[in-house]
Amino acid sequence: MRTAMNIAPDGSRNVADLRDPASFDHVGRDEGADFAAGRVLADLADTDPRIVVGCADLTYVTRLAVFGARHPERFLYYGIAERNMLGAAAGLATTGLIPYVCTFACFSAILGYENIRTDLAYPGLPVRVLGTHAGISMGFFGTSHHATEDIAALRAVAGLMVVSAADPVATEALLRGTVEHDGPVYFRIGRGREQTVYTGVDQLRLDRPTVLARGDDVLLLATGVMVQEALAAARSLAADGVAATVADVHTLKPFPAAAVAELAAAHRSVVTVEEHTVEGGLGTLTVEALAAAGVGTPVHKHGLRDEFALVGPPTHLYRYYGLDGAGIATVARRMHERRATTRLVAEPLWTADDRAAVLRR
Amino acid sequence: MTEALAADTDVVSRLRERSIEMRLANLELVEVAGSGHYGPSFSCMEILVSLYYGFLRVRPGEPQWPGRDRFVLGKGHACSALYPILADLGFFPESTLGTFTRLGSPLGDHPDMRKIPGIDFSSGSLGHGLSIGTGMADGVRLAGRDSRVVVLLGDGELNEGQVWEAAAYAGHRGLANLLAIVDVNRVSVDGFTRDLLDFEPIDGRFAAFGWHAERVDGHSHADLLAAYRAFDERRAADPDGPPTVLVADTVAGRGVDFIEGMAEWHVGYLGGVDRDRAVASIRRMFHREGH
Numbered sequence: 001m002r003t004a005m006n007i008a009p010d011g012s013r014n015v016a017d018l019r020d021p022a023s024f025d026h027v028g029r030d031e032g033a034d035f036a037a038g039r040v041l042a043d044l045a046d047t048d049p050r051i052v053v054g055c056a057d058l059t060y061v062t063r064l065a066v067f068g069a070r071h072p073e074r075f076l077y078y079g080i081a082e083r084n085m086l087g088a089a090a091g092l093a094t095t096g097l098i099p100y101v102c103t104f105a106c107f108s109a110i111l112g113y114e115n116i117r118t119d120l121a122y123p124g125l126p127v128r129v130l131g132t133h134a135g136i137s138m139g140f141f142g143t144s145h146h147a148t149e150d151i152a153a154l155r156a157v158a159g160l161m162v163v164s165a166a167d168p169v170a171t172e173a174l175l176r177g178t179v180e181h182d183g184p185v186y187f188r189i190g191r192g193r194e195q196t197v198y199t200g201v202d203q204l205r206l207d208r209p210t211v212l213a214r215g216d217d218v219l220l221l222a223t224g225v226m227v228q229e230a231l232a233a234a235r236s237l238a239a240d241g242v243a244a245t246v247a248d249v250h251t252l253k254p255f256p257a258a259a260v261a262e263l264a265a266a267h268r269s270v271v272t273v274e275e276h277t278v279e280g281g282l283g284t285l286t287v288e289a290l291a292a293a294g295v296g297t298p299v300h301k302h303g304l305r306d307e308f309a310l311v312g313p314p315t316h317l318y319r320y321y322g323l324d325g326a327g328i329a330t331v332a333r334r335m336h337e338r339r340a341t342t343r344l345v346a347e348p349l350w351t352a353d354d355r356a357a358v359l360r361r
Numbered sequence: 362m363t364e365a366l367a368a369d370t371d372v373v374s375r376l377r378e379r380s381i382e383m384r385l386a387n388l389e390l391v392e393v394a395g396s397g398h399y400g401p402s403f404s405c406m407e408i409l410v411s412l413y414y415g416f417l418r419v420r421p422g423e424p425q426w427p428g429r430d431r432f433v434l435g436k437g438h439a440c441s442a443l444y445p446i447l448a449d450l451g452f453f454p455e456s457t458l459g460t461f462t463r464l465g466s467p468l469g470d471h472p473d474m475r476k477i478p479g480i481d482f483s484s485g486s487l488g489h490g491l492s493i494g495t496g497m498a499d500g501v502r503l504a505g506r507d508s509r510v511v512v513l514l515g516d517g518e519l520n521e522g523q524v525w526e527a528a529a530y531a532g533h534r535g536l537a538n539l540l541a542i543v544d545v546n547r548v549s550v551d552g553f554t555r556d557l558l559d560f561e562p563i564d565g566r567f568a569a570f571g572w573h574a575e576r577v578d579g580h581s582h583a584d585l586l587a588a589y590r591a592f593d594e595r596r597a598a599d600p601d602g603p604p605t606v607l608v609a610d611t612v613a614g615r616g617v618d619f620i621e622g623m624a625e626w627h628v629g630y631l632g633g634v635d636r637d638r639a640v641a642s643i644r645r646m647f648h649r650e651g652h
Contacts, residue, residue: 052503073503074503076499078526078530079526079529079530081523081526081527081529081530083492083522083523083526084492084495084523084526084527084530085492086492087489087492087493087495087496087523087527088492088493088495088496088499088527088530089496090482090492090493090496091433091482091492091493091494091495091496091497091498091499091500092496092497092499092500093496093500094431094481094482094493094496094497094500095427095496095497095500095501095503095504096427096500096504097500097503099496114486115489118483118485118486118489119489119492119493122473122483123474123475123482123483124475
């Protein structure tokens with residue numbers, strides 16, 4: 001059997017002459033990122049012969065090369081052919097294996113949507129799809145490389161579990177916690193440059209959101225890379241005398257509706273935060289959960305609206321869309337001061353003027 | 362005539378008879394639904410019969426037997442040709458055939474692996490099957506099993522780009538245990554594949570992707586059995602050798618002479634008098650080909 005790649009024992013690309021310090025998550029810059037997945041899966045595979053990994057030309061950027069270096073016989077390289085990789089993973093799963101296939105979220109979830117639905121979810125196979133660089137974290141690579149609809153699209157797929165990792169510790173906890181899950185799982189993962197918000201894998205329980213900060217006024221429900229920004233916002237709000245709870249909603253399907261409703265009932269307002277469209281994502285799931293539980297706490301869905309994001313460095317984009325700590329704090333403060341009487345505050349609390357002000361800076 | 366050849370003739374004769382019976386059983390299924398994929402089902406009947414009665418190692422009483430050969434019906438719309446075969450082999454009761462397409466039946470007009478014993482993968486969306494097959498072929502090899510993986514595709518299905526992603530992968534990887542069969546019945550829903558989007562030479566295209574490719578008469582049990590034997594010989598000689606594709610020339614609707622080769626009969630309904638004519642035509646075919 002031919003193997004496609006000759007990966008260095010440490011999982012590095014092993015080609016110094018391609019290094020370009022100005023590049024972005026490319027050779028030369030990828031060593032700073034921690035995706036955890038390659039290492040965790042390699043560790044799991046040491047004792048679990050069912051685990052195999054597939055990649056589609058982003059082996060180094062996603063750090064799955066670490067797995068390929070340690071388990072070359074169980075590392076399958078598919079080339080730039082994501083749909084074939086997803087289908088092949090389904091075939092592998094029918095033979096008793098647990099395949100983990102990885103590429104950017106825009107290619108795994110958006111390009112591969114029908115394969116996820118028809119090849120993985122419809123037959124209910126234990127394939128794990130890893131979508132890294134989710135949301136707008138690919139920044140200036142542009143709309144083709146953003147994944148701002150993946151939660152909305154995938155929550156509609158019957159029997160698919162959808163989880164979202166706030167940091168590498170969360171990635172590890174989610175990977176370890178779902179090995180035996182009897183069905184497909186989609187992992188929404190960031191750029192591997194998130195600040196660590198978890199102190200240990202035991203801190204995350206699959207069946208409930210993780211409360212990472214506590215306060216009585218505003219409930220900030222965040223997912224993925226937005227969790228670190230929500231925590232920064234909570235610190236800023238505290239300085240202004242507004243007490244915020246920050247909860248990481250890491251499991252989006254099945255959605256922990258009762259736990260979310262219970263948290264919301266204990267606060268005066270709720271702001272959901274996602275680097276994703278507010279149509280069908282965490283905010284929509286939250287509104288539905290509160291309606292079902294009869295909890296009347298007002299909610300504002302903060303995120304991208306009916307739009308494709310601009311291009312720019314990721315941190316600049318988060319600032320522009322009010323998705324950094326300062327922006328989230330501003331939105332939460334306005335929600336708190338508003339004393340809303342409707343259950344859903346639909347108009348943007350981060351306004352066109354706020355965006356324009358960021359551009360002028 | 363040598364003994365081996367006489368035995369072969371005997372086998373071929375039995376398979377031929379079975380292909381007639383299964384066509385008639387297919388007509389019965391269509392009666393239940395009032396709609397049938399006659400063209401693409403009858404074009405692959407000899408392929409399915411030769412596989413299930415002459416090649417595949419399966420256990421109808423133990424459908425999930427890990428050591429079995431795998432079969433993926435890439436062209437899932439031909440499942441009404443496969444269901445009677447699975448029932449005849451004992452994967453499920455013959456009576457289940459009577460529920461074909463009715464509310465809540467396990468037997469839809471595209472096969473579901475979760476509902477039907479003997480179906481190794483669900484299909485219906487064209488272009489997926491060969492990818493599934495490459496995963497199965499890798500999986501059984503990683504497990505050290507000798508299983509063969511067979512994927513049946515239609516010639517229209519080759520329009521789907523994903524087929525060629527899978528073809529490239531299998532050729533590069535050296536999946537000698539993978540056998541693709543293309544049912545070249547020359548029609549899809551809109552007309553003749555040659556006019557709509559020509560993929561000939563299909564064997565040449567697969568060969569360029571690193572496959573062992575050969576053309577066979579898709580209605581000749583003798584040709585098909587010989588090709589399966591040669592496939593086994595090649596993979597025994599070189600387990601990391603190229604995958605094999607049999608480009609099987611067939612006739613859409615084969616056996617019902619008044620619809621043969623017609624794109625209009627991809628899906629349709631032969632009821633009443635037409636059904637009687639179809640039965641008569643299929644029986645005539647049996648005699649025409651002589652025993």
